[in-house]
Amino acid sequence: METALYLLPVTLGDTPVEQVLPAYNKEIILGIKHFIVEDVRSARRFLKKVEASINIDELTFYPLNKHTSPDDLSGYLKPLQEGHSMGVISEAGCPAVADPGADVVAMAQRKNLKVVPLVGPSSIILSVMGSGFNGQSFAFHGYLPIEAADRIKRLKELEGRIYSENQTQLFIETPYRNNKMMEDIVKTCRPQTKLCIAANITCEGEYIHTKTIREWKGHLPDLTKVPCIFLIYK
Template sequence: MSSKNPSKPAESRLTGETSAGSGRAQHDKPRLTPGLHIVSTPIGNLRDITLRALDTLSSVDEVLAEDTRVARKLMDAHGIRAKLSPYHDHNGAERRPDILARLQEGATIALISDAGTPLVSDPGWKLVHEAIEAGIRVVPVPGASALLAGLVASGLPSDRFMFCGFLPVKSGQRKREAETLKSVPATLAFYEGGSRLAACLKDLADVFGAERRGVIARELTKFFEETRAGSLTELAAFYEENGPPKGEIVILVGPPLQQAADAEDIDAALIDAMARLPMKAAANEVADAFNLSKRDLYQRALSLKRDD
C-alpha cells in the first residue's frame, strides 16, 4: 500500500524512521497503535527480520513469547530491551483474561513464536480470536515463514497451495488424514520432524501414489539449508537409508495427476515438444505440464522416436 494513501494503516502511523538496532535514543521509538501486534521473527537467519518488526518489538509495552529464552536471544542480537513474558499452550487459558483486559485499556502488546509467523502451527489463535471478539485491534507484522520459504524454493506449483500442518504421529491415523487430502488440486505443505520423516513419506506414497512428486525443504535460511526433490517413494527410500535429518522440515507434495489427460494428449504434447527441444528437455517439459514422472515421459519419448 502506498505511503501517500490518506487512509494510513497502523504501520504508517509510526513516528520513527529507524530500527531498534540503530542506537537512537529511547524517545525516538515509534508510537504504535494500541492493540495486539502479531510479529513474525526469523526462522533461522537472524537477519531475516524486518525493520518494522524491530521497531514494534522495541516499542510495545510487553512481548508475549512462546519461549522467553529463545526470544531473549533474538532481542539481544538486535539490542532490544523489551519486557518479555511467556505465552504458550500450557498457560494461555490462564493468561488471556489479563492480557485482554490490558489491551482494552489501551496497551500495545506483541505476540511472537519461537520462529516464523505466529499462529502457523504455533500458539496464538485463541488469543487473536478473543481479541477480535472483544473489539481489540489486531495488527499483523509480516515476515519469515517456513511454509512460504519452502514453497517458493520447491519448484512445485504455487498458484494454489494448502497448508496441512503436522500429520498425526501414528501411521493409521496419518493415512486416514492423507486420504482426505489425496484429491485436493493444489500443492500440499506439511511440517514434520526428522525422526518421523521417512515413515511419513512412505505413508504419503501409499496413499497419494508412488510417483506423486515431493520436495523436502530443510533448515531453511540456515547454513545447512537443503531442498531435495523426487517421487514420494524415492524420498522415503532416501531418508530410510540415510537416517533422520536434523532441523525443521517442510514436506511439499505436488498436485495430483491430471485425470483429464489421456495417452493421446500426452503423445501429442511430446511430439510437439520434441520438434522444438532435445528429447530429454522435451520429456521434462511435458512431465511438468502434466505432473507426470520425467523418467516415464522420457521412455515414452524414446518409444515415439523409434516409431517415427
C-alpha cells in the first residue's frame, strides 16, 4: 500500500457498505491508523460498519470541522510526512466535496504529498445522473440564503443561468426546511422550468423525480428531515 492521504467515501445513509463501496476501499482502510474526520463518532461507526473487527482504540482521529483552528490543522499531516498513510472521512458521501476535508487536501497538495481519492457515492453526481438534466455543464451552490427575500432573489438568479448558460443548477437545504424550499421553488420559477427532487439517494425509500414546475404544483412530496438535493434546468 502506497503512503498517501486517502480520501475515503462514506455511505449516504444506512445502505450496506458492499452495495456502494469497492472491496478495495476496505483494504486501504485496514492499512490506515490515522484519520482526519468531520465527526469522530460518525467516523467510528463507519469504520465498524466496514469491518467489525477493527480495534477503534488503536486508531487516532483528528477532527476537521468549523471549530478546528488553523494551528491544529497545520499539524494534522505530520504522520503522513513521517511515512504513515492517512485517511479523510466526511459525515456522508465523498470527502472534500462540499466538505471541510478540502482544507487538508489543499494543505497536502501544497506540501507535495500524495493524495488518492477513492471511489464512492456522491449525491451531487448521482442526482445529476438521475435527473435527465445537462451533465456536461452543471453547478453546485450548497445552501441558498435563509432569508426569504434573499432566497427568492438567488433562485431567480440560478434560473436565469439555466436559460442563459444552458447549465444545470444544484443546491441543498437543511432537511427540516426541505418542504419550505420546494414551496419557494414552485412559487418563484417559471411554469416550464424543470425541477428534479432527489432524496435518500442509494438508500431505502430513494426518490428521484423530474417534473416541470407546473406539474409539481399541488403534488409536492413531504420530505421533512430527509437528505435531499434539488436541481433545476430548462
